[in-house]
Amino acid sequence: MKLLKDYLKVKEHQVTPESVFWKRREFIRQFALSSVVLASGSSLAFTEKTTSKYAGLELKNELSSEYVVTHHNNFYEFSTDKERPAELAKNFNPGSDWSVNIGGEVELAGKFGLEDLLKWTSQEERIYRLRCVEAWSMVVPWRGFSLKSLIDKVKPTSKAKYVAFKTLHDPNVFPGQKRGTFGMHTLPWPYEEGLTIDEATNPLTFMATGVYGKDLPGQNGAPLRLVVPWKYGFKSIKSIVSIEFTEEQPVSTWNERASSEYGFYANVNPKVDHPRWSQATERRITDETLFGVKRIPTQMFNGYGDLVAPIYKGLNLKKYF
């Protein structure tokens, strides 16, 4: 019934496979250009070498369409439905007014505007695989900065073993944070996530401010979100308002909700199934057509093992899933 109601409204966005194709070409062209500009000296941090290593250009022909990237979102702050966030986030356009609290075991603590964070770091573009714990996946072109570059700037103390993140908690902005029909919250708010300091300072760990060459739309976690490509998507917390350096392991919302199903580490691992479904394969969403989804094997650490496996040396990944 909900469905009919949704369909009676004519969708303004109907992308044919062909235009998806051309959009993708356009993006690749822009991407290549910006990489060249960055590499040619506008930013010293972004050398040709780092481009080839982390930019993920080898994934450029596998990009998921802009439509699916921005219209298939697990963002429970808006809705548990995956299409609804795009619609409900229309009036959520945070930008320079956004600020982030940086605190805990860190030298440079305080409330900083998004602008400050952007001034301290250099923007780059990266194409990453995104693997959801629900066994679907995409390939997404992000724009942002490496979390390590921010951490280097704020200088955590020797006591900082973990980094804890929080999403904005404001039911006026996020209707999904209100109680549902039966008085229940879909998740305990605010959404919280955490990484070990080694994970947080890994060069792959990314803070995204944009996607598909544009600022992040609300449904993708505007204006600032984490992207940890070797972990299940729920670790990549959206619309971040707080970054805290801690000695103790921080709360991970899904782990708190169902610890037998969602671990703190949540590394993509085809050998450790979710109790209710297999993680051996994934449904790769390429575009919004009926057959735009194909089933492929899931890779250990989502294919980023060469860069992150050393972090977990000696750790039992079945126990610490």
Added chain:
Amino acid sequence: MYKIIKVISHILAITPLVWLTYAAFNALLGGDPQEKLLHELGLWGLIFLLLSLSITPLQRSMRKVPWMKFRRMLGLYAAFYATLHLIAYLLFYLQFNFSELINEIIKRPYITIGMLGFLSLLPLVFTSTRTAQRKLGKSWKKLHRLAYFAAASGLIHFIWQSKSDLNEPLKYISWGIILLAIRVYFYLKHKRTLSISNNN
């Protein structure tokens, strides 16, 4: 008049399918049309099953309306949508790999219960004709109580695969519980009348 209502009912009952088919081929089902299709077909199967179970209490409270004439049709549409739901699962999720289906049925309790619910609908479909009803006599009614098992399985299947938001499945579970409560109420009332008449 009755014929017209029947035709309208059929049109209404296939409307979700017509919409879903149209939407699926016009990229209107969001980012993951296969999953959306799967979920919607399953949900409509459950809705029709609960509708078919709502007929008896409706008939009891409104005796003049021939509600009973719609029960078989609703039940068959429930089986129809449940079958499409299963086909969508086989096609999009398992690519008709039946050994994997058996694997999933054994390993995943929510698939097991969903499959049991589906299988329990089959004898009801095959005995839905008037001839079968006549031949089975009293046992037809007993057999068709399986519809309650199918509905319960469908509801458990629905809530079990939900990740965190229970508000949506709880709407349908409340519907199922109300239907069951009405049935239990009439059963107890019936039993009491029987025991009173026995004592006399």
